Amino acid sequence: MTAAQAPARARPPLWRDVRVLRVVGQAAALVVVGMLLAWLWSNLQNNVDSLGIPAPTDFSYLNQPVGQSIAGSDLRPTQSRLDALQVGLVRTIQIAIVGIILTTILGVLLGIARLSQNWLVATFARIYVELFRNTPPLVVIIFIYLGMFINGGFLPRVGDAVEIPNLLAADIRGISVLWVSFTDSPWPYLLVLVGAIAVGWGVVRWRNHVQDAQGKPTYPMLSGLVVFLAMAIVGWLALGGPTELSAPSVAENGRVTGGNKLTPEYAALLIGLVLYTASHVAEITRASIQAVARGQDEAAKALGLSAGQRLRKVILPQALRVAIPPLSNQYLNLTKNSSLAVAIAYVEMTRVTSDLVANGAPAFQAFLLLAFLYLLISLATALITNFINGRLAIPGR
Amino acid sequence: MKQFGKRAALVALMAALAIGVAACGDDDDSSSDGGGDTASAGASLQSILDNGSFKCGTRDDLAGFAALDASGERAGFDTEYCRAIAAALFGDSEAVEFVDLQTADRFTALQSGEVDVLVRNTTWTGSRDGGEGANFLATTFYDGQGMLVSADSDFQSLKDMDGATICLTEGTTTQLNLEDAFTNAGVNVGEALPFADPELIQEAYNAGRCDGWTADRSALAGFRTNWPGGPENVRILDETFSKEPLGPAVSDGNDDLAQAVEWAVFATMQAEEFGITSANVDQIRDTSEDPNIRRFLGLEEEGGTFDPGLGLPADFNYQVIKQVGNYGEIFERNITPLGLERGVNALWTDGGLIYAPPYR
Numbered sequence A: 001m002t003a004a005q006a007p008a009r010a011r012p013p014l015w016r017d018v019r020v021l022r023v024v025g026q027a028a029a030l031v032v033v034g035m036l037l038a039w040l041w042s043n044l045q046n047n048v049d050s051l052g053i054p055a056p057t058d059f060s061y062l063n064q065p066v067g068q069s070i071a072g073s074d075l076r077p078t079q080s081r082l083d084a085l086q087v088g089l090v091r092t093i094q095i096a097i098v099g100i101i102l103t104t105i106l107g108v109l110l111g112i113a114r115l116s117q118n119w120l121v122a123t124f125a126r127i128y129v130e131l132f133r134n135t136p137p138l139v140v141i142i143f144i145y146l147g148m149f150i151n152g153g154f155l156p157r158v159g160d161a162v163e164i165p166n167l168l169a170a171d172i173r174g175i176s177v178l179w180v181s182f183t184d185s186p187w188p189y190l191l192v193l194v195g196a197i198a199v200g201w202g203v204v205r206w207r208n209h210v211q212d213a214q215g216k217p218t219y220p221m222l223s224g225l226v227v228f229l230a231m232a233i234v235g236w237l238a239l240g241g242p243t244e245l246s247a248p249s250v251a252e253n254g255r256v257t258g259g260n261k262l263t264p265e266y267a268a269l270l271i272g273l274v275l276y277t278a279s280h281v282a283e284i285t286r287a288s289i290q291a292v293a294r295g296q297d298e299a300a301k302a303l304g305l306s307a308g309q310r311l312r313k314v315i316l317p318q319a320l321r322v323a324i325p326p327l328s329n330q331y332l333n334l335t336k337n338s339s340l341a342v343a344i345a346y347v348e349m350t351r352v353t354s355d356l357v358a359n360g361a362p363a364f365q366a367f368l369l370l371a372f373l374y375l376l377i378s379l380a381t382a383l384i385t386n387f388i389n390g391r392l393a394i395p396g397r
Numbered sequence B: 001m002k003q004f005g006k007r008a009a010l011v012a013l014m015a016a017l018a019i020g021v022a023a024c025g026d027d028d029d030s031s032s033d034g035g036g037d038t039a040s041a042g043a044s045l046q047s048i049l050d051n052g053s054f055k056c057g058t059r060d061d062l063a064g065f066a067a068l069d070a071s072g073e074r075a076g077f078d079t080e081y082c083r084a085i086a087a088a089l090f091g092d093s094e095a096v097e098f099v100d101l102q103t104a105d106r107f108t109a110l111q112s113g114e115v116d117v118l119v120r121n122t123t124w125t126g127s128r129d130g131g132e133g134a135n136f137l138a139t140t141f142y143d144g145q146g147m148l149v150s151a152d153s154d155f156q157s158l159k160d161m162d163g164a165t166i167c168l169t170e171g172t173t174t175q176l177n178l179e180d181a182f183t184n185a186g187v188n189v190g191e192a193l194p195f196a197d198p199e200l201i202q203e204a205y206n207a208g209r210c211d212g213w214t215a216d217r218s219a220l221a222g223f224r225t226n227w228p229g230g231p232e233n234v235r236i237l238d239e240t241f242s243k244e245p246l247g248p249a250v251s252d253g254n255d256d257l258a259q260a261v262e263w264a265v266f267a268t269m270q271a272e273e274f275g276i277t278s279a280n281v282d283q284i285r286d287t288s289e290d291p292n293i294r295r296f297l298g299l300e301e302e303g304g305t306f307d308p309g310l311g312l313p314a315d316f317n318y319q320v321i322k323q324v325g326n327y328g329e330i331f332e333r334n335i336t337p338l339g340l341e342r343g344v345n346a347l348w349t350d351g352g353l354i355y356a357p358p359y360r
Helices: A002-009 A018-051 A081-114 A119-133 A137-150 A187-214 A220-238 A264-291 A294-302 A307-344 A349-358 A363-392 B002-036 B045-051 B077-090 B103-111 B126-130 B174-184 B198-206 B217-225 B255-274 B281-287 B291-296 B316-323 B327-334
Strands: A162-164 A168-171 A174-177 A179-182 A243-246 A260-262 B054-058 B066-068 B096-100 B134-136 B141-143 B145-150 B164-169 B189-195 B212-216 B234-236 B244-246 B249-251
Touching: A081 A119, A081 A264, A081 A307, A081 A349, A081 A363, A119 A264, A137 A264, A137 A307, A137 B198, A187 A220, A264 A307, A294 A307, A307 A349, A307 A363, A349 A363, B045 B077, B045 B255, B054 B077, B054 B103, B066 B077, B077 B096, B077 B255, B077 B316, B077 B327, B103 B134, B103 B249, B126 B134, B141 B217, B145 B174, B145 B217, B164 B174, B164 B198, B174 B189, B174 B212, B189 B198, B198 B212, B212 B217, B217 B234, B249 B255, B255 B291, B255 B316, B255 B327, B281 B316
Parallel strands: B054 B096, B164 B189, B164 B212
Antiparallel strands: A162 A168, A168 A174, A174 A260, A179 A243, B134 B249, B141 B244, B145 B212, B145 B234
């Protein structure tokens, strides 16, 4: 046997050696891809040269004035295109953050509801999920915009605004509510708030620890909240009240001024994205809960935990480990789908970019920058979810 | 080995992609060259005359300019100019083959010879005359951006619209023009809402979401005609805040065809100036003693029929007027029903911009 194996161990010829072929194959693929990219790049440069438009590395167009305002922002036409893009970026991030939070809450509730013993609740959740999961998000957004806001009939026309004096004023142009704004730079007080959240969170953990050690209820969330509020109030007083209130009011010409305005476009985009994405999150939640071994629930029951406690303390923490990777996918989808705002006149990053291109900005650079910004947002989202995933993963695996 | 097989497949895919991209790239090259260097892509005047009909690039979806009427026939201002050109070239206004074009494809179609003449409410601009390889001829309609407001609103001019919410269609220079116009009027735009398509704007406008709707006046007039509840619910402000001259175009380098098309257009304008209509042209031809009119209608004079050397039949002006009509008739048939006044599109003798060079 050993004698027979010896010749087999001798190296095969190069063209049949898997190790050599692998290296050569990879190198060849690399060269082909490299050549392809180089060719595309030179092709781009040639075409750009022959058309006499700015070179693909020239981003100076961003310094020119944008020439138009953006609805609902302070941007003036004389400001630069970069400022306009910044407004768009902030709006995209804002939609993403608010949307992700609302989607998670709604989606998890729906996912739990789908597993409910109550037939009505489970069926409702199921119909909801099937309805929204199988409808394109653009359709959902336009449907919400026209059906709920524009033709919904619950928002009165300009001049007939519904008003709760100094608190709320609503017409078809938007719902304005009493709002807090900073008289000066917002940063000092925001820092105080961040500190208060950190200390409050520390208190929650500490009370939790005491509860686990001593086995008697210590109300950790409540204590944390009290500490946070106390610090927030003391900080506000210490900084001499750095905020002022802006109340909505109806002007003589019937238009609503002041306050913070929630426009129908923003609301429709947000609601549409949340309703659509929540249907996917619900399915992820359901699957993750079902992935937790049945014995876990039975064991918790044997310990005498209530249904709510079992869900909160035993099932969901374990389900979360399964859910996080697919959830982060849905969060990215929500962020990218926010570009559908172009249909309903909400101006965000994609809209700003296509307007810039329509008004003479070089298309290649503008869309390259747009893609890069979406990539940055996506990477940041992935980074955060990966971090959470790492924290939650079962150690030692 | 299995892994390597996958990789090979990937490389093959890349190669296929590269070929696809290369093909696209080549296309782009040839079209940009076609715009700049090629002498002429379209058929020459002689080959069109030999052919017995010409191809007119148009559309079928813009009320008043080029659309299908209730009986499914082509109608509209641009459509009639296609027919007028046919009448001038062949003495037969039916000798035209209509080709419907998308906005994005219209110049490519002109360059590639898919159409001989483009009459598709296209704005004459420097870059289109230059880079797109088109040759714009006499303007048939002076359009411009306007503002549509509710009939019962207090807005009489842009000055009254400080802080107003304006709806508009995305993707063109409409918003830039709007902001410039507001700045010039000394007021600010409250909100400018750029929508993807007019149907959504109409819904939003009717619900009171915006105070005004800005677009080209001719387009606004079309929307107004079909306004739900009747056109009397909305009106268009008098101000015009951009220049949009619309007219026919041929491809660069096709000078004979360009001259022929241009003079077919002038025929309609000159006829209105002479007071000649499709109804009275026969009578005037039989009775007129005015040498200018006799020359214009291609009648025998001492020394024979006047031939300016445009390559057109001697009676081409007569054929255009007899078969299609003069400028005023074409305007009244197609644009007046939209609720648009003659305005700057009046004859120069009435203080407008419509002016034909002398025919002699």
